[in-house]
Amino acid sequence: MTDNSEHTPAERLTEHLAHARWFGGKGRPFHVSGVRRAGDLRGTGSDDDPFVAIELVEVTYTDAEADAEADAAADGEGATELYQVPVACYRDRQERLDHAFVGWWEVPGLPPAADDPESTEHGWAHVYDAAHDRVAMRAWLAAFERARDNAVDASSSLVFHRLPGHELDVTAKGSLFSGEQSNSSVMFGEDALMKIFRKVTPGVNPDVQVHDVLTRAGSDHVAALYGWLDVVDETSDAVIQLAMLQQFLRTASDGWDLAQASVRNLFAEADLHADEVGGDFAGESARLGVALAETHAVLADHFPVELRRGDDVRALADSMHRRLDAALEVVADLAPYADGLRARFDRVAELDEVPVQRVHGDLHLGQTLRTTRGWKIVDFEGEPAKPLHERLVPDTVWRDVAGMLRSFDYAPRVVARTLEAPDEAIAEQRGYRAEEWAAHNRRAFLSAYAGRDLTPEEDALLTAYVADKAVYETVYETRNRPGWVGIPLAAIARIGAR
Numbered sequence: 001m002t003d004n005s006e007h008t009p010a011e012r013l014t015e016h017l018a019h020a021r022w023f024g025g026k027g028r029p030f031h032v033s034g035v036r037r038a039g040d041l042r043g044t045g046s047d048d049d050p051f052v053a054i055e056l057v058e059v060t061y062t063d064a065e066a067d068a069e070a071d072a073a074a075d076g077e078g079a080t081e082l083y084q085v086p087v088a089c090y091r092d093r094q095e096r097l098d099h100a101f102v103g104w105w106e107v108p109g110l111p112p113a114a115d116d117p118e119s120t121e122h123g124w125a126h127v128y129d130a131a132h133d134r135v136a137m138r139a140w141l142a143a144f145e146r147a148r149d150n151a152v153d154a155s156s157s158l159v160f161h162r163l164p165g166h167e168l169d170v171t172a173k174g175s176l177f178s179g180e181q182s183n184s185s186v187m188f189g190e191d192a193l194m195k196i197f198r199k200v201t202p203g204v205n206p207d208v209q210v211h212d213v214l215t216r217a218g219s220d221h222v223a224a225l226y227g228w229l230d231v232v233d234e235t236s237d238a239v240i241q242l243a244m245l246q247q248f249l250r251t252a253s254d255g256w257d258l259a260q261a262s263v264r265n266l267f268a269e270a271d272l273h274a275d276e277v278g279g280d281f282a283g284e285s286a287r288l289g290v291a292l293a294e295t296h297a298v299l300a301d302h303f304p305v306e307l308r309r310g311d312d313v314r315a316l317a318d319s320m321h322r323r324l325d326a327a328l329e330v331v332a333d334l335a336p337y338a339d340g341l342r343a344r345f346d347r348v349a350e351l352d353e354v355p356v357q358r359v360h361g362d363l364h365l366g367q368t369l370r371t372t373r374g375w376k377i378v379d380f381e382g383e384p385a386k387p388l389h390e391r392l393v394p395d396t397v398w399r400d401v402a403g404m405l406r407s408f409d410y411a412p413r414v415v416a417r418t419l420e421a422p423d424e425a426i427a428e429q430r431g432y433r434a435e436e437w438a439a440h441n442r443r444a445f446l447s448a449y450a451g452r453d454l455t456p457e458e459d460a461l462l463t464a465y466v467a468d469k470a471v472y473e474t475v476y477e478t479r480n481r482p483g484w485v486g487i488p489l490a491a492i493a494r495i496g497a498r
Contacts, residue, residue, distance in 0.1 A: 009035055009127075012103030013057050016129070017083060022182050022198040024384070025059060025081065033080065034058035038231045038242065039158035040109055041139040050088040051110050052130055052139045054158065054231075054242060056200070057083045084200050084242055088136035089125035100132035131184040131196055137174030141188055144227050144245050145170050158242075162227040163215060166247075168192060182384050192226055193248040201388040202238035210358065210380035211246060213302045214295070221291045221377050223247040223369075249376060255368030258284065259411040259441075266412075266437055267419065267430055281437075282444035284375075285408065288368060289448030291375040292404070296359065296397045303358035306394055317349035320468045331474045333489055340496030344467050347460040354461065356394035363400040364407035398458065401449060402465035405442050406473065406491070412437040413487045467495050 010032040017023045017032070040053040059081045088097070089107045107125045130136040145168050147160035172189030184196040197205060211225040224247040233240045262281035308316065324341055328334050334341075348354075360367070361382030369376045382391030412434035419430070446454075454462065473488035 007103065007105075009103060009105045012105065012127075013055075013085065016085070016102045017057065017059065020129075020198075022184060023083070024182065024199055025061060028061050029063050030059050030061045032057055033060040036234070037108070038084070038240070039156045041143055041158065042156070048135065049139065050090045050128075050130075050133065050136055051107065051125065052136045053087055053089070053107075053109065055085045055087055056233075056240075057085050059083060082200050082240075083198055084196065086130035086136070086196065088128045088130040088133040090128070091123065091125055093126050094128065094133075097128040097133055100129040102127045102129055131176055131186060134174045137186055137188075137194075138170075140186075140194060140229075140243070140245075141168060141170055141172065141174070141192075143229075144168060147227060157231050158229060159231065160227060160229050163212070163225055166192075166224065166226050168226070187248055190248060190250045192245055193223070194243055194245045196243045197241065199384070200240050200242060202233050202236040202240050203388045204239065204392070205241040205244075205381065205388075206358075206361075206391055207379065207381040208241050208244050210299070211244065214298060217298050217302060219295065219298050220374060221295045223249050223376055223378065249369055249371050252369035252371045252376065255288070255365040255370060255375070256407070256411065258370055259365050259408070260415050263412040263415040263434070263437055264419075266433055267415065281441055284370065285441040285444040286448035288375045288404070289445040289450075291377065292363070292400060293449045293451070295377055296357070296400070299358045304394065305355060305357045308354040308356055309352065313351050313354050314349045316354065317345045317464070320345040320348070320464060320471075323468060324471050327471045327475045331478050331485065333485070334471070334474055334492070337489075337492045337496050341467050341471065341492065344460075344464045344495060348464045351457055351460065354396055356396050359395050359397055360400045360403075361391060361395060363403040365404070365411060366407070396461055396465070398462045398465050401446065402462060402469050404445060405462075405466055406469045406488075408441045408445065409438045409491055410487060414484075417484065463495060467492065470495070 013035065014030070014032045017030075018026070035058070036056050038054040038056050040051065061079050061081075085102070087102065089110055104124060104126055107123065107127065110123045110125055128136075143158070143160045144162060147162040148168075169189060169191040172191045174186045174188050174194075177185040177187055177193075183198050186194045186196065188194065195207070197207075208225070208228045211222055212228075214222045215225040226245040226247065228241060228245065229243040230239050230241045232238070259281055262284075321342065324334075324338065324345070328338060360377065360380055362379070362384070363377070367377060367379050369378060416427075416430045416434050450458075470488040470491045474485055474492070477485040477488060
């Protein structure tokens with residue numbers, strides 16, 4: 001830890017965000033243009049508690065992309081985003097938190113020191129990212145427990161909500177889950193898990209909203225929601241949802257990991273087919289298809305279902321064409337397939353109507369968990385890169401189905417790329433068996449999801465969504481993993497051959 005008393009909180013937070021795993025603006029020029037206090041937590045009542053507050057940090061980007069996002073704003077400031085940084089403030093250095101140190105500055109609201117209780121000064125403090133601090137995390141758990149009795153802290157702008165039914169273990173210790181990317185999750189023993197939303201936007205968070213509905217409806221396919229935290233933003237006068245507390249699925253296994261284990265089992269059995277090996281995944285794929293179908297049915301019962309017709313249907317197809325246009329500028333190898341892709345998108349434009357409803361919006365095997373009680377679907381936030389208002393717009397269920405089908409396509413091919421092939425013949429064999437595994441599990445999932453043959457209209461939608469997803473993947477792989485771009489390109493070639 002270095003002495004940074006000469007730096008402002010904004011400068012220290014800029015540095016902190018630049019190195020944070022969950023910060024979405026890596027690689028872009030930015031600065032912290034504002035910091036405002038969402039509220040503070042009164043803690044558990046222990047004298048050892050730090051002062052815990054939630055800061056909303058406004059980030060301004062200054063690159064060409066920001067100028068486009070801001071639509072040439074008159075002030076020339078470029079696009080902005082808002083990030084949540086919960087802070088734990090200690091008067092003395094906490095060596096155990098050196099890895100989470102943010103800075104040293106004068107903290108508004110910091111209670112006076114115990115040896116000077118009459119002081120009116122804010123006081124300087126060592127400031128740490130509170131998600132890393134098990135002591136600070138107790139303040140969240142205690143606040144959620146108080147909310148069970150509808151105990152509202154009038155002195156704080158933070159509002160904790162609780163759903164009835166579950167009694168929290170307030171003695172559970174908090175532990176930060178290290179695998180998170182865009183948010184931060186804290187496990188409280190084996191009792192509960194709290195997701196801290198890092199990038200926040202005024203408005204209802206779909207992850208909270210959907211979990212609330214599915215939990216109250218008694219769905220077996222999500223982790224039960226226990227509560228959530230929000231605040232009314234003084235700038236926009238809209239609610240900002242900051243965190244959600246839910247059931248901790250202690251026995252859960254990640255769907256992506258299970259699928260890859262099945263593929264490795266297949267590759268190890270050179271003379272067996274995908275439906276013959278001990279690790280055949282098709283049964284799990286079918287159960288996952290049923291879980292998604294049942295989840296979609298509950299969402300259709302509790303959210304509006306609409307029919308898109310005419311111009312709205314053509315707009316859906318046009319959006320696919322625009323994404324293809326943009327991808328062609330990045331991925332030259334897409335060009336031979338462009339006409340075939342456009343034909344698939346044009347079939348969507350010819351449909352009379354398209355039903356839309358609330359869906360997951362960003363579904364793949366990594367958004368699923370297998371527990372002893374069946375499959376659970378997680379992370380209903382939608383695509384993180386999309387603005388909040390777009391993630392709340394109803395969509396067709398075939399977007400979710402397409403996401404899963406693409407994930408089944410990826411799993412065996414990723415395994416094949418991570419295993420060393422001793423010769424070309426083995427590599428070719430693995431490629432054949434990867435397609436066999438993918439096709440076997442795609443069929444099992446889709447058959448279980450639909451429970452019947454698809455109508456021509458449904459097939460047209462699903463094919464277009466699969467193609468649209470694969471186009472997106474070619475851009476992502478070209479920019480991040482060029483050696484993998486062949487995975488989505490092979491899928492696009494298959495679609496063009498239909």
